[in-house]
Amino acid sequence: MLAYQRVYKQILQALKDNTYPIGSLLPAEPELEKIYGVSRTTVRRAIAQLAEEGYVKVKQGHGTIVLKSIYPTDAFEYSRLHHFEDVLSIRHVNIPNPEQMTARGMYIDSVASDETISQVLEIPVGTMVYRIQRIFYSGDNPLMFLNNYLRMDFFPNLDRWTEQFWNLYPFLVQHYNIQYQGCSEYISAVSADLVDAQILHINPGVPLLNSRRIARCNLGPLEYAVLRIRTDVMELCITMGPNLESNSLN
Template sequence: MSKLPVYMVMHDALKEDIQRGKYLVGELLPTEPELEKIFNVSRTTVRRAMELLRQEGIVEIKQGKGTSVVDFRAKQDLNKVTSVTESLRRKGYIVRTKSMYIDTIPASEKLAEELQVDVGKLIARVQRIQLANERPIVIMKNYIPYDKVSGIEEYTDKFSGLYEFLEKQYNIEITNASDKIYAKSADFTESEMLNVPPKTALLCIRRICYNHDKPVCVDQISVLADHYELEVSMSGRYK
């Protein structure tokens, strides 16, 4: 088994320290000379590791001031219907879609129940990977009754945010949604798609989107857990 390059080992160690809270948002990382001593590496190795962290949106490098940790997690407010794409863009990421594939499938029992259609009804399936600053972080699958989006396959690779596209192209407005949220480890296929090791933590969302309480699509979202967080406001105690 081949070993990771030294700069990747350093990158992974620093990233883990940041995720565990050793270095907080806004805090400066050790200087380049200090990192050379900590990791027993060259200045070139330090700079390659720092540049990779910068490209991932985890740190900010300012000449003469040092390298600081930034708030890199995209936040989704669960009190409003927003897509992952919209949340990433609000965070300042440049979002791009990769490997979009649109086909049709018959509705399974589960999809039929979620979309309130007959089993076997023709469903448009939209599959794609979302990149944030050129790093793949989200696997998306969307299921929509085909009679609501006839001809959608002609728009392959021509949109990024599905909700905005549905509203503009098909006059379908998403007014409310229900989410089931769970965590899982990336399997081999998911790890290959996201370019991460198998068993990397994923945050998964199974969402049913509605137009005034009528279901219009089902989303299956798997996002790298270290780049995304959910926020919800609650009031009152359950008794």
């Protein structure tokens, strides 16, 4: 491996570890030379490759600005190739009767965590967690089926609140004094299984949007959520593009 490739990979790892957050500056070239024990030419070649792939932007008079970090899967490889710097917004559109949207059938129980839930919530496999199940309707039409998984030690006696709230985060802020710190959401396509079909009033095999959310709060991992969305009555609009101004230091 050439020296600049090694430096490139080490900086990528630093981005993944959030050593250099989005919007921050990389260390100046002389400091990078000392950190990695290489020449200025090597540092510049590594930075040039990072800039070419859209991770950083070199601005004269400011330095090297971090535009994005490493994504956890290869799902955004196409975006990297085409230099989409940010997903600017994701919103629901074409929701029938949005003013009539309600949650019904809300139920809280406890289940043993599987490997995925355990990894997200940072607990041993088989640990009991709360599961909140809700079906969202527009009028009489079921649109979405949502499962939230939360740690019992963070939210004691949560199961006492079945059918007593709709919006989860405001409820947790009010009753458990949490501080929401953000989330990541992963959207894919799946085919409805028998349970999905019965809940959402569709046929098995119908395409659904599957959204997995990983959220954090001041306590640590806030929740792991899985949302199934009907595509025949609802769609998502994802706005992408270079968001250089929001990351600018001007």
